[in-house]
Amino acid sequence: MLKNGHHQLNTAGKDAGTKLGATACSPEKRRRTIRVWCDGCYDMVHYGHSNQLRQAKAMGDYLIVGVHTDGEISKHKGPPVFTQAERYKMVRAIKWVDEIVEGAPYVTTLETLDKYNCDFCVHGDDITLTVDGKDTYEEVKKSGRYRECKRTQGVSTTDLVGRMLLMTKAHHSNIGHSDYQQHTDNFGKGPKGHSPWTGVSQFLQTSQKIIQFASGQEPQPGDTIIYVAGAFDLFHIGHVDFLEAVSKLSDKPYVIVGLHFDQEVNRYKGKNYPIMNVHERTLSVLACRYVSEVVIGAPYAVTRDLLEHFKVDLVCHGKTEVHPDKDGSDPYTEPRRRGILHTVDSMNSLTTDDIVQRIIKNRLLFEARNQNKEAKEIAVIQAIKRREEEKAKERSKAVL
DSSP: OEEOOSSOOOOTTSOOOBOTTOOOOOTTGGGSOOEEEEEEOOTTOOHHHHHHHHHHHTTSSEEEEEEOOHHHHHHHTOOOSSOHHHHHHHHHTBTTOOEEEETOOSSOOHHHHHHTTOSEEEEESSOOBOTTSOBTTHHHHHTTOEEEEOOOTTOOHHHHHHHHHTTSHHHHHOTTSHHHHHHHHHTTOSSSOOOTTTSOOOOOOOHHHHHHHOOOOOOOTTOEEEEEEEOOTTOOHHHHHHHHHHHTTSSSEEEEEEEOOHHHHHHHHOTTOOSSOHHHHHHHHHTBTTOOEEEETOOSSOOHHHHHHTTOSEEEEOSSOOOOOTTSOOTTHHHHHHTOEEEOOOSOOOOHHHHHHHHHHTHHHHHHHHHHHHHHHHHHHHHHHHHHHHHHHHHHHHHO
8 A cells, every 4th residue: 555645845955866866856956946947759658667757856946848749750750549639638747847848859959948947958968869860868967957766776768668579369378489589689589689778677666766756745634545457568548548537526636546566467358468467556656646646456346345444435447348356256246335436438448459459460560660760779888988088099099
């Protein structure tokens, strides 16, 4: 059970996981509002994006996030999975974001920072390149208005796309096939060298990470305690619209999300679901501003004990099909008996299955996008290595 501030929290000044000297929260600078700029594609928003924004917000007071258009992303990286309208809404739903700028330029300039009165911009300790291989943050880095935060290991949009492509029946039944091996190589799992920023790595959950995401409050007097449950796999705009609709059922909502364990999700979803494990799904849900608390490993059936323990006033579910429990019974029998079950129509029917189908439909485009991105990153790494070797040789000659 994790508390997740349903009232707006100011986390400025708290641990941001930044490099030494990267923080802007000294007492002298705290006399005025520190405005922070972040930008990016934010395609298939995941807990890695949220963690970047959490760290950025902790460096200042007010966080502005610029989100690129579909056209800009296609030009520099390849086709996005989600539309710009979907991506704008996903970023707005992250609880550390104060404002977003739609259609932000792909290259971050001093002009953009000045236009929005931002003191500096923040980016992860990876590199973002234009279509011609230039660092998109070069100008702000040279001016000293750039801060760096730690990239979240074990997750990237590339990684998630790879997981979804591996769910197709062809991959399941032909694991030894050369096409399968080529696919895993494309997503950083093969024997070839890969970029440390794009290649797939393993996510390891820690108690510290959960605490950083889940700093929240207990229910307050007068709050309406609302319970929802599900997989919330690949946390997406359909989930956001549902949770927003749930939160609007009360003037003072306290929304508790029950997350089912992986084995339970696989029982009623089948295939290789969930795509994200329960630890990853926990962080994704905790980052949502409409969520107050998360129950990890919630029972599939909404029982009397659960309702009484959390003092639930209302239980909500969407308009999608409700799968029966293991014994064939209705998992909502108890809240239905109490008259507190409510069906919420978020007017968004998007499902995790729909996202997977988007990926499968455009498989070749996404694999090409990944290969191009990784090739540019490797070229930059090699160039940096060569410069360092040249500097080392010059220092050696100077000593002699």
